[in-house]
Amino acid sequence: QVKLVESGGGSVQGGGSLTLSCTDSGYTYSTSCMGWFRQAPGKQREEVAHIYTGGGGTYYADSVKGRFTISQDNAKNTVYLQMNSLKPEDTAMYYCALDARACLLRGKLAAEFAYWGQGTQVTVSS
Secondary structure (H helix, E strand, O other): OOOEEEEOOEEEEOOOOEEEEEEEOOOOOOOOEEEEEEEOOOOOOEEEEEEEOOOOOEEEOOOOOOOEEEEEEHHHOEEEEEEOOOOHHHOEEEEEEEEOOOOOOOOOOHHHOOEEOOOEEEEEEO
């Protein structure tokens, strides 16, 4: 059973940085697509970034490109989301998710991911 646990959320001022972590503490696939999603109140869950653990290929939503970086540490079964130059509109609950299939070059839908963490809140003040 896959068990994803996020950490690293918090409150920061605009322009600040946070690093989120997502560790798979359960069953680990040899390769998978690991994604970060966010959901603000009243809005749909949207993909922020994903990474293919088998080769490191990445995807970023246009809204975070150049500010966020997704990376992995396979030895620790952990994926990170480094968030810089944070804006108030980045405020949301952030979730990591796992799709046992390979990543695609396009953004993925939430429905394509079978496993989810519990989420970590990110709040950016102006």
